[in-house]
Amino acid sequence: MRTAIGLMSGTSMDGIDAALIRSDGRSRVEFGPRLTIAYDDAIRRDLRAVLGKAAAPAAVVEALTRAHAAAVEKLIAGHGIDRKSVHVIGFHGHTIWHRPEAGETVQIGDGALLARLTGIDVVNDLRIADVKAGGQGAPLVPVFHAALARALEPPLAVLNIGGVANVTWIGGAFDPAAAAPDDAALLAFDTGPGNALIDDWVLKHTGERCDIDGRLARTGRADGKAVAAILADPYFARRPPKSLDRDHFDASPVKALSAADGTATLVEVTACATAAARDYFPQPARRWLVTGGGRHNPAIMQALKAAVGVPVDPVEAVGWDGDALEAQAFAYLALRTLDGLPITFPRTTGAPRPLTGGTLHRAR
Numbered sequence: 001m002r003t004a005i006g007l008m009s010g011t012s013m014d015g016i017d018a019a020l021i022r023s024d025g026r027s028r029v030e031f032g033p034r035l036t037i038a039y040d041d042a043i044r045r046d047l048r049a050v051l052g053k054a055a056a057p058a059a060v061v062e063a064l065t066r067a068h069a070a071a072v073e074k075l076i077a078g079h080g081i082d083r084k085s086v087h088v089i090g091f092h093g094h095t096i097w098h099r100p101e102a103g104e105t106v107q108i109g110d111g112a113l114l115a116r117l118t119g120i121d122v123v124n125d126l127r128i129a130d131v132k133a134g135g136q137g138a139p140l141v142p143v144f145h146a147a148l149a150r151a152l153e154p155p156l157a158v159l160n161i162g163g164v165a166n167v168t169w170i171g172g173a174f175d176p177a178a179a180a181p182d183d184a185a186l187l188a189f190d191t192g193p194g195n196a197l198i199d200d201w202v203l204k205h206t207g208e209r210c211d212i213d214g215r216l217a218r219t220g221r222a223d224g225k226a227v228a229a230i231l232a233d234p235y236f237a238r239r240p241p242k243s244l245d246r247d248h249f250d251a252s253p254v255k256a257l258s259a260a261d262g263t264a265t266l267v268e269v270t271a272c273a274t275a276a277a278r279d280y281f282p283q284p285a286r287r288w289l290v291t292g293g294g295r296h297n298p299a300i301m302q303a304l305k306a307a308v309g310v311p312v313d314p315v316e317a318v319g320w321d322g323d324a325l326e327a328q329a330f331a332y333l334a335l336r337t338l339d340g341l342p343i344t345f346p347r348t349t350g351a352p353r354p355l356t357g358g359t360l361h362r363a364r
Contacts, residue, residue: 001028002087005075005120006331007068009094009109011163011246012195012293013047014209015039018071019327020081025335026177027147033079034324037071047094052247054097056108064094065110069117083119090334090358091124092326098245100136111361123334123358130344135351138243142168142188142348143336144329147176148320154185157285158315159304160326161294163246165194165274168348169281176341180354183345187281189240192273193230195294197251198266205259214267214299220260222268229253230269231276240280241350270294271303278308288312291322334358 001022008017016039020032039047043063050056068091076083093109111124127137145158145168158168172185195210202211211217230253235244254262278284288308294300295314305312315322333343342354 001030002335003032003085004088004090004331004335005072005086006090006327006329006334007071008092008326008330009064009068010293010326011095012199013039013044013163014293016068016071017324017327018075019324019331020075020086021328021331023332023335025332025339025341027150027175029147029332031321031324031328033075034321034327035071035075035078036323037067037074039067043067047096050096050108052097052245054104054106056096061108061110062113064108065113066117068109069114072118072120086120088334088338089114089118089120089122090126090330090332091122092126092330093124095246098137098243100131100243103131105131105137111359115361115363119363121363122361123337124361125359126330126333126337126343126357129357130349130351130355133351133355135344135349135355136241136243137349138190139166139168139188139348140333140343141326141329142186143176143343143345144332146170146174146186147332152318153286155281155283155285157281157288159191159274159288159290161194161270161290161292161300163194163196163199164190164244165192165270165294166190167274167277169285171282180342181345183347183354186345186347187240188348189242189277189280190244191277192236192244193249193266193270194292196246197249197269198263201251201254201262201266202259205262211263211297211299214297216260217263217267217299220258220262220264222265223254223257223261226253226257226265227268227272231272236273236276241348243349264299267297267299267303270300271307274304275307284310286310289315289318289320291315291320291325295322
């Protein structure tokens, strides 16, 4: 059992999640403290400006990295953590470009600088090896979901609603401790839009960063034709594994709608895209557990329950922390990388075989 800190900056661009775990990088995981630091307007603006580009200015990369270092320092200082006890930091960085079909994915963030600033070894670039081998490079979290879900009744779906939504289907026993686990009981892929279309629409029409508590969506009415237009995208007919760039979809089918109706329509798109993912499950999920920022939106959760027709609960219902889960996962993946264990699999990313990944930066 070793101590690791994970850092996640998601496609919603709301801020940095930092979380500490103790784990063997296999089947044993103990949760520690966590925190979220919101981005200031300058960093959020700079990130938005480089989305969809294959590189970012050095100043943006450095500012992002220093913000992550500050999150680590706040976590350590705020919880009296002995810095020397932290074995590694799993540093996701921020995805600005994701074109796996072209063998390209870019997560900005300077791992070597973060190691120097924190005095702790860092593992980053966790998606690149998978993409270079022909995989999608996403989702990366399924092996962590499987480790946590070993005591839960399968089949089970774990849905992460960030800017893009992704699902992990767990159909039975999956042994993350094995050097080459059989992934027959594990399937994962991006389901479609999560919060990104909603957030961008709300920002444009109200100036708010998101639809807090789903208030705007619940005053509107979904437009069926607009929902159908977005769901006609060829992505939904592709068999998984598959993944998306944040800006793959746009909200043009709702442009003539009011702010409230447009928001309600985009919420329905997220729910219907999630429900469509069931067509690819080997067996129906008995239950859906929801993590990520989208679970805080009552309008999304209500739409999901109506769309999938089985129990839908936030992951807190089984003792997980949905605000920390992805950051915890990157701490776990960093430990697996140090041990040379696989982090991606044929049925989670389309990798040709179970693959490890990541780049290690020594603090000294």
